[in-house]
Amino acid sequence: MNMRHAADLLRTLTEEHAVPGAQLAVDTGTELISVATGVTRSGGGLPVDSGTAFAYGSVTKAFTATLVVQLASDGDIGLDEPLAGSLAEFRQPKDRAAGSITARQLLSHTAGLVSDHQLPDPGERSLFRYAASVAALPLLLEPGSSFSYANTGYNLLGRLVEEVTGTSWQAALGDFLLGPLGIRPHFLHGSGPSGRVAAEGHAVRPGERQARPVGLYLPPTWAPAGGLCGSARDLVSFARLHTGTHTGTHAGGAPLLGPQDRAEMHTSQPAADAFGMADGWTLGLARYGADGHWLGHDGTVDGATCHLRFHPATGAAVALTTNATTGTRLWPALLRELRTLGLDVADYTGALPASPAADRALADPAPLFGEYANGDTVFSVRPHGAGIRLSDPSGLLADLALYDGLHFSARRTDTAAAPYPGRFVQDPATGAVHLMQLAGRSATRLPAAA
Template identity: 30%
Template sequence: MLGTLRSITLLGCLLGSVGCHRQPPAPPPIPKGDYSAIIRYLQTRIVQDMAREHIPGLSIALVNGQELLWARGFGMADTAMGIAVTPNTAFRAGAISKLLTAGAALQLVEQRRLALDAPIQQTLREFHVRSRFHQDPHDADRDITLRRLLSHQSGLPSEHLRDLRTAFAMGQMPMRVSGVWLSAPPGTQVAYSNLGYTLVGAAIERSSGKDFETQLQQGLLTPLQMNHASFVGTAAQSSYRAVGYEDGVASADAQVRDLAAEGLWASPRDLSHYVQMLFAGGLYKGQRLLHSQSIDEMFRQQNTGNALDFDCQMGLAWFLAPCGDEPIVPGVRTFQHSGGGDAFAAQLSLLPDQQLAVIIMANDSNAEDLVARLSTDTLRLMFQAATGAPACSADCQPPSHGLKLRQVPTATDRKRLAGFYATAWGVLRIKDDNTRLAVEWAGDTFELVRDEEGWLRAQKKLLGWWPRDLGELGRVQLDVVTVLGRRMLTARSYGQRIAVGERIEAPPLPMAWANTVGTYQVLNTHEPNAPLSGISVRLEDGFLVIRGQLHSEPLTDYILLPVDNAHAVLAGSGYGLGDTVSRQINGLSASGYAFKRTDSPHPPLSFRQK
């Protein structure tokens, strides 16, 4: 909320550099069963990729059924100390942590200490929510279940930013966030939530009677012989942990509060054991850690019928579809999860029917695109070695529509599309600019035109004449559709449609909210590496627009929609959207923070009150 965001799906690449599809060296022919040819190719390619992208260190593991085909480290775990990456070097796994947390929760479900469809309040009795979607507040509490937390359908906010980089005990979090406002009706849409997984971690502690690290070590990490895996500490506390880097500078490696969501340290070799257990139906070296029914449930789509999720399929923790990103093999089931941020990047991708998997981890925040591309290409080569058939035909290639001459939308079309759209990446503004449909989004400007299939496409011209390649942003197809009475901006890529944003109409502004225009600073916080230092609110084209601030760096713009005189929400649905902002005496509150006005109150603005 109110910050910058790196997506877990297509849009992260779409809004990032135009180099998401840089062409690597062509792989050699891969005969059936010849995994050694893949390894030889990767040994050369990985070194070249890392040098080109200035990535200090990387580690990879390849799995075929119950066999670890290859595990290898490249580059440096610590450049200052001259420590090389080995197959046992542990990296921050980021959001991949959720896969282990889900496994631990399912173990307790099997032991009947937790229940997938019982209200989480039965375990975390001090936790309750507030809701603008329910008549009865008890119904809102009953709607927050373990299943919905694990599948990101709880309706809880995506984050609780206050004290995000501190070592608060997980067991304190249910009380600290109790009374939080729901951002969406539970069970209606997938909206990625680290806060939800923090509550799962607290439920694991409460139901097991052990702290999270002890329960995970005893239940999963030690039986799986994940010898360098842990959910606690920083790189400085263990010699086998890699140092993270941001633009070549060593990261401070802050504490992670939400351990269950993103606190895991592990090597790809460690994670390969977890994958082998899944492939064996819950067994690892003869020991049963999960029932096969639990694994089936983990890999079963949980969001069937959610119209706003379009073609994004969600299991328990796992993404079961590319969600607009490249398919590994068209028509072949692919499950995956990535982990980014905190100066590391990681991805775990598997083909469950072929029992093939690749795990890649790197110690640089700029390595996400490299890790994603390398994961995709490696798994395709493994599929070819396993089946003898090439993984890709034209279906695997980026859309080839290019930058051909296209049709400018008609005046009627421009009028229908022009407006403000709330997205997880900030406000998208579409303007009817005489004969053009101009767009401002995520710090870039471009034009929308209709392609030969009638879809909207992004186009930009240098000096008003020569087309500029916008990468994924120029290749993806866009359009506005009405779903459940909401006008949704959607993207289609590789035959899949995903939600991008929602068209928002300017509401009448209550006087109380019109007078919140101004600047605010965080009040009474001494946390290190705080994600926010302040916010500002301004009026733009009839909208209240709120922007986060991190010291001197302005963050992302969001539309603020008043609900009543005391509460407003960040417009739209999805990551960080729908969250509640409350008015306080001489300030605002959001995501656990209190913000104090730093400028003089503006004279009352003349707006029609509700």
């Protein structure tokens, strides 16, 4: 692949998927190719270039995790020490088990926390008040028992960073990681002007070709989980830190992320069965492919998508940023093209069969109907015409297609984004469905109303 081929490929794919603007950066291990196409806003935005800042969404978590491991390497954080030892908010939590949660569990999404938690004031910026509010919640699962993706946990890690550094998460990330990598920080919730042009988000409805601008909303207290912005080229710079091809150091001469730290971050965590998201999970990174040799993260936030993959053994890395919901469809199309060019980037397929279920266990889906809760989010699974509809109070509407083994795919009705994989889980003792897992998040089944 050369620069012209990459630019033509990205332009073709963005047109095909109605994406107004995108960036692609590919590090083959021997050379870097970085291209951009389109505009920051449909119908009148600025041209996208290699420095335009796109919302990273949850790819922010990979940066937060790296920062936490840096601080652990310096002795400021104990990865396996109870959170209560550092945060006063967790010394008398509502659920006593919450006091035993560790940074390692937060990093690997095995802390048993609810996925999403917001404060009553959507503009609240205090991570201390956020952490205190989380400590007053019941746990979803026993800490360390299983995987359930949680933005909440990464916001707590931001609070932990704040406590041990004496500065904000944004400032610590800029000083200890972004700055030394040569990345100019840009945040959804600014810590001062970055001087970078930012792309706006867009939604594309099913069956339509028009990308409609949407606001990029994220509570300020969710910044450590999803508030970072940057370019695809910045993502490759970050990946090089993890592949060992970036040899940068802190001001005092210590490496940004030494070999032992990289090994710590890249090791799969036993309890982190990341079904619905990846083939495994480490400390802040997803594993992809049957052998799990590719690492990375995906991110979405109101009209923007971001994907990062890197291969530590070869130094190869691929990063894509887009400003439309259909970026989730562009990504697998891009990977198919890259594979034809010899760059076999792994991705999560969801392990779903090629066709919907035909086994007798799903001949009658009625046992699946009911409500499933993850904190304040309650999912409803109900019959809808001849099919099954998933909904929640936020306005989520998705049609479920069932597969063997109680697996399903959930296709949203309001956007043309790729469907989410999920599964229903049976209680080993009774055989009754007691859990629903959707896109890596767990929700426990609520008792039926009397």
